[in-house]
Amino acid sequence: MKLVKPAAALLSIVLLAGCWDRLELNELSITAATAVDWDEKQQWVVSYQVVIPSAISGAMGNMKGGASQSPIIVYSTHGPTIRGAIQQSTFESPRKLFFSHNRVVVVSAEAARRGLEPLIDSYLRNSESRETVDVLVTEESARSILRQLMQIQTIPGEGIYETLRTENRLFSALPSVNMYELALQLLGSSHNAVIPEILISGTPEVTNNQMMGNTSLPSKLRLGRLAVLKEGKLAGWLSQDEALGVAFLRNKVERTNISAPCKATEPTLETSVRVERADTKITPVRRGDELTLQARIVANGTLLETNCSLDLEESEALRQLESQVRQRIIEVVRSGYSATQQLQADVIGLADRVHRKYPKLWHEVEPDWAARYAQIPLNLQVEFTLKRVGLSTKSFKKQFGQEED
Amino acid sequence: MRSGLTVAECMAAIIMIIMPTAYLIVPTAVLDFAAQDAWISTIAATAIGGGIAAWLGWFAGRNGDGESFLNWLSGRSGRAIAFAGGLLLAFHFFSHASRALNEYISFLKVNVLPTTPNAVLIAVTVLLAMYAVGQGIVTIARICFLMMIATVGIYTATIVLLYSRMHFSYLQPIGEKSIGHIAAGAFTPVCWMSEAAIILLIAPFMAKPRQAPRAVIWGVLLVGFMMMFIVLEALMLFGPNVVKFLQYPSFELISVIQFGGFLERIDMYFIMFWMVTVFLKISLLLFGAVHCLEQTFRVRGGRQLILWAIGLLLTLDASFSWPENFEMEIEAFAKNVSLIIFNILVPFVLWLASYLKLGRGSKKAEEGRT
C-alpha cells in the first residue's frame, strides 16, 4: 500500500501543471450556419453566422441593457482550401470558432458546380464539425443567405433547419439531406445526389434588426427547387412537383397534399386530399438485358376539401375520388422520373438496386449507367384508399344543388 | 469458500482485455477486406478464436491447485523453460500494453483533448494502471465485471437509438466478396481474440481454477458477438463504401444519433465509458507483465519496485515510440503477427515442453507435492 502516497503526489503535480483544452463559454463564438462560396479569384470563401448569446436570451438583460442588438453577426474569410479559409478567421475573431452547434451548410451553385468533395472530406475528417449538418444549395451567393434575418426564429441558422424539417414532415417534397447522407448518396453506385435549394424571395434583403419591427418583411428565406448532383457536381434542377415525384420514388414521403380534378375530363383541380401514408417499392426487372423499373405505390389519406357535387356516403362517389387522386399521383411521379432521365442522373437509387439484384449485370452496365438510366421505362402501379371524409357526409355543392331542385 | 474470482468475473476480465482497442481498430480492418460481408468474417473469427480460447482455457485449467502459472510450469518442465517463457510473456505483455496505450492516446488526441500534451495523458493512464495493479488482479476483475454489465447496456442502447436509421439493403449482395477476402478480414479479429492468453495467469486466482475453460470461451464468444454487432451496425448505417472512408467507424456511429430535440451529439458519453474499459485493459496487461517478471525472478516483496520500474518504462516507451504515419500498414500487420506469436505459439511451445519433460519434471513435482 506504500504505492498510494507517491501516486497521489505525482497525480497532483500533473494536475497543477495546468489545463490545456479548457475553453470557457465566453471564449467561444458559436456558429449557427456556415456558407461556402467559390469566388472568381479561384478561392474558397467561407462565411460564418455567429450567434451573440447576450442579445438572444434577453432574460439576462441586466448585463447589457438589452439594446435591440442583432442576434447574429456574419463574417467571411478567403483561402485556397476550406480549412485554410477557416483558419484565417483567427485574424479577426476575438474568440475561437465553434462548429459543433452548426445546423446548416449553404453551398453556392458556383461551388457546387466545382464539386463538393473537399467540403465532405473536411466535415468527415474533423471531429469538431458534426456530420449531421443539413446541406442546402443556393443560386446567388451563399453569404447573402446567412445575412438574412427571420421573424419567428431569432437565429436564422436554426430557422432554416426548422423550416426544412417541418417541410420534410408535412409535404416531403424536398428531403433534408445531412452531410453523411450526402456522402452516402455520392459514394453509392450511382454517384448522384439531391440537395434542396434555398433562396431569398423579394428585395431588399433584411439584414438589420430595426426592420424586424414591422409586421411583414420585404424579403424572406424560402425553400426553392431540388438540385441534382452528378458525380458530386451540380447538374440541374427539379421543380417542386418533380421533386415530389422523386420523393415518392425514393419512398421518402411521410405526408403530402395532392389536389385532383373531379373528373379526368375537367382540368380544374377541385378536390384536395392529404396523403398520410405512402409506401413505394421499386425493383428493377430484367428481361434479357432489357431493364424496366417496376414501381408500386400503396398510399392512403383523408379528404380535406372537395367541390365536386358528390354524396360521399355512396361508395361509387368514393371510388371516383380515389381514382382521380391515383391519376394525379401517377402524373406527378412520371413527371419527376422523366425529369431525372433528362438530366441522366439516377437519384432514386436504381443503380444500387440493380447492383444488389443482378450483381453480374451491374458490372456490364456500370460504365454507361447514366445513358442507360435515361432509357429505362417506368412501369408504375398506384393504389390509393380514402380512409376518412371528415365531418360532413355530402359535399356542400351537392347539398346546395339539392336544395334548389 | 476461497475468496477468488468467479467465472463471470474472469470472463469479464477476458472481455475487457480484448474489447477496448479491438472496438477501435477491428471494424476498420475487417471492413477494408470484406466490405459488406464483414460480419461473416467476424463470425468466422469468433469460431477460430473460440477454438484457441478453448485450448488456452484447457491448458490453464490443468494446474488446478492455484499455484501460479510459471511455478507450475517450472515444476513440470524445468526451470530454464519457465524462465524463458516468463521473460517472453513479460516482454509481450509490456509491448502490447504500450501499443494499446499508443492507439488510445492517438484516439484521444483526435477526438477528445486535442491540445493536452501526450505526456500528461500517458502519465495519468499509467499511474492509474499501476494503482490498479497495486490492488491486485481480484480487484481489477471485479471492476471488469461491473464495466461489462455497463458495456452490454450501452450496446443495446446504441442499437435501439440507431434502429430507425439502419437500412438492411446495404448488406446485399451477400456473398459478393470471395472467401479469400472474408478469411483475410477474419485475421485481425482472431489476433485480437488471442489476447485471451492472459487466462494462463488469471486462472490460479480463480476460486475454482477448473472452470477456466468455461470463462475464457464465454468471454471470447461475447467479444466476437459484440464485434459482429458493431460491424453490422456500421455496415447498415453507412453502407460499405462510406465505412472504408472513416477511421473510427464505431464512434462515427454514435455521433450520428439524433433522437428528439435534445438527444444529439452524445458520442462523448460513449467515449467516457470506453475510456474506463481502456484503463482496465492497460492495467490487465501491466499486471501480466509485472506478474511474469515477479515469478521469473522470484522476487518476493519487491512488487512495488517492479511496478514502478515497469510503469516508468511504459511511460517512456509509449511517448517515444510514436510511429511515423507512413508505415502504418506494415506496422499494424507486424503487431498483429506479434500477437499471434506470443499468445498462441509461445503457450503452445510451453505446453509441448511441459508435455515432453513430463517424466523428469513431474516426478520431481510429484515428490515435491507429496
Next chain:
Amino acid sequence: MRGLGIRLPFLKRRDHSGRRNGGGGNGGGRGPGGPSLSRQLQANLNAIRRELGDSSDLTIRLIRDDSGRVLAAVVYIDGIVIFDTINQMLLSPIMERVHELSSGRSSLSAADMRALLEAGTIQLGRVRETYDLSHLIEELLTGSTIILSDGSSVAFAAATRGGEKRSVDEPSSQTVARGPKEGFTEDVQTNISLIRRRIKSPLIRVENRLLGKHTKTVTSVVYMKGIAREEVVEEIRRRLSRIEVDSILESGYVEEFIQDEVWTPFPTIQNSERPDAIAAGILEGQVAIVVDGSPFVLLAPVTFVKFFQSSEDYYQRFDIATFLRVIRMVSFFISMLLPSLYIAITTFHQEMLPTPLLISLAAQREGVPFPALIEAMLMEVTFEVLREAGVRMPRIIGPAISIVGALVLGQAAVQAGLVSAAMIIVVSFTAIANFVIPALNMAIAARLIRFAMMLLAATLGLFGIMSGVMILLIHLVSLKSFGVPYMTPLAPLKISNLKDVLVRAPWWLMKTRPSVISTEDRVRQAPGLKPGPPKDRGERGS
C-alpha cells in the same frame, strides 16, 4: 519477571508494563502484586485519602459501637453513587447489627463482617471482596461503596453506581418519519437494555471491557452467537484489546482505532443512534460496540450499500422504500459528480449541450470574470461555510442561517456578476442532494470527493472525471471491512443479496439473511408468507 537487560527499549517496556499493571488497563477483579491492605482500618483510610489526594467529594462514614470505638468504615465518592440505597441497604442494617454484636467483643473480625454481609443484612446485589489498594481505588472510582472493617485486611465493594443519567428521548441525528422514536443515551447499561428489550433471544452475548487508563470507559461488544461470524467477532476482540490509550470519551475514538483502512474517506464502520437500527444489524450478523458515555453505537462489519439503507425503508411499504432508495443512490452520485460534470461539459465538451441551453449558459457567463473551476470552488466553499455555521449555531436559528444565507449570497453573487446563475443552481442542488444520504459519515465522504473530482474535471475534462471514477472504483472494490469485501453484493456478485440493495424486496420475499456477513444457516423466515385475500372472491363472470 524479566531479566535486568540494559537495552533502552526494554527499560521503556518495563516502565510501560509497570504502568499497565497500575493502570489496570484490562480491569476485572484480579490486580495481582499491588500494595495490599493493612489490618488497621485507619492506615487503610489514610492510604485511600493519599491515593485520591483528599478530594472533597470523598466521604468516609465511621461505624462505632456503643462504646464509641470505630468498628468499620463505609467509603464512597459522593455524586457517582446512589446515596439513598447506601443509606437504607448498607448503613442502617450494619448499625443495627453492630449494636447487637458489639455487646461483647472489642473488634469485629473479617469473618464476623463477612457473616454480617452474607446474612443478607446488606441487600445489595454485586458485592466483591478485594485485597489490594489499587483495585479498591478502581472500584471506588467507578461508583462502588467500600466497606472496611478494623482488624481485617479484606474490603468489600458493593455496586452502587448512580449519578444523573439523561432519560431516553428522540435521537437527534437520524430522525425518521415512521418508526420508533427511542434513541440511545450516554449510559451503556441503558443502551444495552434498549437492545435487549428488542432482541429477547438467549443467543445475545454481551462482553464488557474497560478501555482508557484514566477514563476506564465500559465498552461492551454485543452480538448473536451462531449468527455473527466467529472470526469477525474474534477480530473485533483482538482489535479492541490492542487499544492502550489514556482516555476513551466517545465511540468515535474506538472507531478510529479499530477501522480497517486509514487513508480512505469512506467509513468502514457504521454508527447509529437508533436502537432499532442496531438491533436490525445484530440480527443480520453484525457486531455492535456500545461505548459508555456516547449515544452513538458502532456496527461492524459494514458494506458500502448499508449506508444507503435507512431504517425507515423497512417500516414503509416496499414500493415507497425502493423509490426512496433509488433517490438516495442517485443523490449520492449527484452530490459527488454534478459540479465536476458541469465544469467538464461547459469548458471541455460544449457540443454535448443542446443549442438553446448552450446559448443561455453562454449569455449568463458573458460577464463572469472567473473560469468555471474557480467559480465552482468559490460557491462550494461558501456553501460549506454556511452549512458549518448552521450546525454550530444554537438550535433554533441554525438552519435558518444556512438556508437564508445561501439564497441571499447566491442571489447577490449573480447580481454582482461574480457567478453565473446556472452555477448557483448546480452547487445548491448538490448541497441539498448531500443531505439526502442517511449516514452522515458517507455524506461527508461524498463532499470530500467532490472537490477532488472538480479539480480533475477542470484539467482533463471528462477524461479526468473518468480516471477519478476509476481510482474511486479500484479503491472501493479493494476495501475490506473486517474481512468482508466493502462492495459485496455488487463487486463479488451475490445474487441473493441483491434483493436489499437498490430495491427493498417486500418482506415476504426476504427469506434469507445477507450471506456475506452472517453464518451459513441464513433462513430467517417461513416460506410462503405472501399476503392476499381469501382465494375464492366470488367466481368472475362464470
Next chain:
Amino acid sequence: MQKIVQYELAAGIFLVQVGSSPLFLLAKPAGRDAWMSVLLALLAGLLLLAAVTLPIYRREPDSSLAELLLAYLGKWLGGAVTAAYMVYFAYQSVRNVREFGDWMLMYLLPTTPLGFVALVMMAVSAFAVYKGPEVFFRVALLIAPGVTLMYGLLYGPIFFSDLFRPEELQPALEHGLRPVVMAALPTVVSFPFGEMVLFLMFLKYGGRSSLTSRTTLLTFLFAGLLIVAANVLLIGVLGPLADTSVIPLLQSAGLFKMVERLDPIVLLLLFVGVFMKQTAYYLAAVLCMAQLTGAKAHYFIVPVGALIYLGALGFRSYMQQVSVGFKYNLVYHFPIFEVAVPIVLLAVMLLRSPKASAMGE
C-alpha cells in the same frame, strides 16, 4: 354469485340504450319528420320488450339467454344459435370500436394510427370484462348520473335559446305517413331500441326481485324519450344541415355561444357512451362462449378481444363501415337476432314449459 342491484341495472340499461345514439340523427330518410319515426320505433321497441323479452326473463329468471337456448333448443341447435349470438354480440362491439376510433381520428388525434386508438379502447374494455358483470354495472351506476347531467346541460340551454326553431319541424307529415313508417321499422327499431336482447344475458344477475322487469321497462322508456328529444333538437337546430353532418350533435354544440369549442368534452361524453355499449357486447360475447363451452370466462377474454380488434380494423374505410351498418345490418341481420329468435324461443318455452322448467332448475 354476481349480484346486480336494481339501480345498477337501470343505469346499465340507460347507458347502453342512450350510448351514442342521441348524437346521430336517426331515420334520416324521413327528413324533417325523423323524430316521429323515432317515436314510432320507440313504441315498437316497447312492445317487443314487454311482449317478448321480459316474458322470457320472467319464465326463467335465473338463466341467461345462452343457457335458455341450450336448454330449450337442444344441444346442437341451441349451441349453433348461441354461437351465432356470440358472433352477433362481437360484431356489434366491432362496429362500436371502429366508429369511435374514426371519430377520435377525425376530431382529436388526426395523425395517430387507428390501430393504436382501437387497441387502447380494447384494453380498457378487456379490463372491465375481466372484472365481470357485477363491477361493470356498478361502474355504469357511477357514470350514469354524470352522463344524464351532461346531456341535460347540452340540451337544456339549446332548447330554451333562440337557436332552436320549432318552425323547422313544420310542415309536419309533408310527404305523408309512409316514409315515416318505412324509416322507422327496420332500421331505427334494430339500432337503439332492439338492443334490449343483450340484457337477456345479464338480467339473471339482477336477483329474483320482481322489480327487475319494472325497472327495465321504465328505464327503456326514459332512454327512448331522451333519444326522441335529441332528434327533435337536432332537426330544430340544424334544419337541412342535419342529415349531412356525420356527428350532428357536435356541430350543434359548436354553434351554441356559451358552449363554444367544447367539442372535446362532448367527445368524452361520446367516449363513455360507446365504451359502455362496446364493453357490454364484449362481455355478452365472452359470457356466451363461457356458457357454451362451460369453461371459465377468463380464457375467452383475449381470443374474443382479438376477434373484435381485427374485425374493427377490417373495414377499408369509415364510410364503408357506416354504409355496411345502415344498409345491410340494421335491415336484414340484426332484426333476426333481436326479434325473430326471441319470439321463436318464447314460443318453444311456452310449448315445452313443464319438462324444460324442471331441467332448468
